[in-house]
Amino acid sequence: MKGIIELQIWQMIAAYVFVVVLLLVVRLKGIRREKEIFIATIRMTLQLILTGYVLVFLFENPSPVLTILFLLVMEVFAVFNIFKRVKLELSTKLKQIIALSMVIGTISCLLYFLLVVVRISPWYDPQYFIPIAGMLIGNSMTGISLGVTRLVDGMQTQKDLVEGALMLGATPKMASKRIVDNAFDSAILPSINSMVGMGIVFLPGMMTGQILSGVSPVTAIEYQIAIMLGIVGSVALTVIIFVHLGYKTFFNEQCQLITDQD
Amino acid sequence: MFLLKKVKYKHILDIQHLSIRENKITCIVGESGSGKTILLRLLNKLISCDSGEIYYKEQELSSIYSIDLRRKIVMLPQQAAIFPGNIRDNLLIGLKFAEQPIVHDSELQHTLKMVHLKNKLDDPSETLSGGEKQRLALGRIILMKPEVFLLDEPSSALDDETERIIIEQLVAYTKENQKSLIMVTHSRNIAQTYADDIIEIHNGTIAHFQEVSDERYH
Numbered sequence: 001m002k003g004i005i006e007l008q009i010w011q012m013i014a015a016y017v018f019v020v021v022l023l024l025v026v027r028l029k030g031i032r033r034e035k036e037i038f039i040a041t042i043r044m045t046l047q048l049i050l051t052g053y054v055l056v057f058l059f060e061n062p063s064p065v066l067t068i069l070f071l072l073v074m075e076v077f078a079v080f081n082i083f084k085r086v087k088l089e090l091s092t093k094l095k096q097i098i099a100l101s102m103v104i105g106t107i108s109c110l111l112y113f114l115l116v117v118v119r120i121s122p123w124y125d126p127q128y129f130i131p132i133a134g135m136l137i138g139n140s141m142t143g144i145s146l147g148v149t150r151l152v153d154g155m156q157t158q159k160d161l162v163e164g165a166l167m168l169g170a171t172p173k174m175a176s177k178r179i180v181d182n183a184f185d186s187a188i189l190p191s192i193n194s195m196v197g198m199g200i201v202f203l204p205g206m207m208t209g210q211i212l213s214g215v216s217p218v219t220a221i222e223y224q225i226a227i228m229l230g231i232v233g234s235v236a237l238t239v240i241i242f243v244h245l246g247y248k249t250f251f252n253e254q255c256q257l258i259t260d261q262d
Numbered sequence: 263m264f265l266l267k268k269v270k271y272k273h274i275l276d277i278q279h280l281s282i283r284e285n286k287i288t289c290i291v292g293e294s295g296s297g298k299t300i301l302l303r304l305l306n307k308l309i310s311c312d313s314g315e316i317y318y319k320e321q322e323l324s325s326i327y328s329i330d331l332r333r334k335i336v337m338l339p340q341q342a343a344i345f346p347g348n349i350r351d352n353l354l355i356g357l358k359f360a361e362q363p364i365v366h367d368s369e370l371q372h373t374l375k376m377v378h379l380k381n382k383l384d385d386p387s388e389t390l391s392g393g394e395k396q397r398l399a400l401g402r403i404i405l406m407k408p409e410v411f412l413l414d415e416p417s418s419a420l421d422d423e424t425e426r427i428i429i430e431q432l433v434a435y436t437k438e439n440q441k442s443l444i445m446v447t448h449s450r451n452i453a454q455t456y457a458d459d460i461i462e463i464h465n466g467t468i469a470h471f472q473e474v475s476d477e478r479y480h
């Protein structure tokens with residue numbers, strides 16, 4: 001197998017032609033998006049360069065402390081990203097539960113994946129630990145964002161049905177069951193759909209990357225299958241923890257719906 | 263049965279003293295916005311008062327587990343809650359929520375007759391009119407056989423004739439089965455005809471308490 005072609009600086013610059021074309025089209029059409037495109041391109045470039053150097057540093061100085069630190073930084077960014085993505089007001093309690101679900105859900109799946117499935121050694125080997133953590137955290141973040149949106153939105157729009165159930169003696173769990181199930185469903189659906197389309201509709205990024213770098217497609221596919229299963233597990237676990245703790249924040253200890261004014 | 267002492271809820275309700283009798287029909291009247299719905303919600307413990315005490319059979323509401331209380335003291339909201347599913351599902355859901363055994367179709371049909379609905383059990387429930395939904399929700403709580411019915415304007419979406427029939431059935435059922443009925447109504451006529459006691463609320467306070475039954479029989 002041959003390795004990958006290293007891109008020279010001028011080759012990199014040549015790739016920016018795509019953005020220049022995009023900018024031209026946008027300008028000709030009079031769509032006022034130049035600034036956003038410009039900023040997005042710059043941000044992507046700078047963020048990736050920075051991450052690249054951090055990764056190089058981590059790979060050259062493998063240490064459990066640095067790996068864990070990097071993992072925590074990823075978790076924190078992911079959690080704040082979720083708060084930003086969900087366009088609804090979130091209570092402090094709910095935010096704490098989001099953070100807790102992300103940490104427990106992703107880290108337990110990550111450890112299982114690295115130590116039982118791939119069996120890396122040492123356990124903190126950054127070359128495996130960090131990219132796989134990134135994929136699990138990134139996908140769980142997307143899933144839980146959808147779940148949070150559905151749960152909060154459902155609790156607001158179906159308030160009358162939830163209260164209607166409470167009036168009949170339902171427990172908070174029964175009263176919110178439909179909304180909780182719906183939130184879970186919509187959170188894991190994208191992961192399930194991407195499993196269905198995988199290999200036919202699109203070639204996943206990780207597999208493409210491995211093939212480009214000269215890994216045999218068979219190995220790349222083995223990894224892709226394993227990571228896809230890991231992603232589904234991590235999304236499901238994260239969202240399950242979230243919805244099962246999250247719905248409770250809408251009720252007080254007297255099993256009453258907490259209204260916004262209070 | 264119910265006893266309220268110095269009950270305050272936000273700036274909406276301020277009740278110094280109110281007692282509601284067991285096995286009686288109590289009607290609550292008053293203009294819109296006076297706090298009738300809030301009073302029912304307090305009795306169902308959907309909300310708690312900010313100060314004061316509410317007793318049900320000598321026990322303070324705050325010391326009774328909310329879920330147990332609501333299974334004995336069931337409330338019918340003014341806007342009926344209709345859950346996804348057909349009429350059977352909607353009738354049975356009260357029993358399911360209250361973790362009571364499911365009943366046979368024949369009993370469901372009997373209940374439909376009682377609330378004057380001619381639909382089949384398999385009919386969809388979303389297409390019912392407002393009045394029909396209200397009667398379906400009423401049937402649902404009758405099936406639950408609670409100790410106390412809390413009804414918030416149960417006949418507001420009904421025509422006069424249906425209203426009279428339904429209320430008459432309900433009053434008869436309450437008396438026969440030793441239940442208590444507490445009902446908010448906009449109709450003074452209904453209150454005067456069927457109530458044992460009438461509570462009139464004005465601006466969140468008890469404006470008038472009338473024991474009709476005693477007058478009626480003396």
Ligand SMILES: Nc1ncnc2c1ncn2[C@@H]1O[C@H](COP(=O)(O)OP(=O)(O)O)[C@@H](O)[C@H]1O
Pocket residue numbers: 259272274292293294295296297298299300301
């Ligand atoms: N959750 C609430 N928070 C604050 N005010 C409320 C709330 N619910 C109702 N109110 C107000 O309380 C008053 C009494 O309401 P309500 O009991 O529904 O009156 P009604 O006698 O028509 O049933 C009204 O002025 C209403 O606007």
Ligand SMILES: [Mg+2]
Pocket residue numbers: 298299340414
């Ligand atoms: Mg009302």
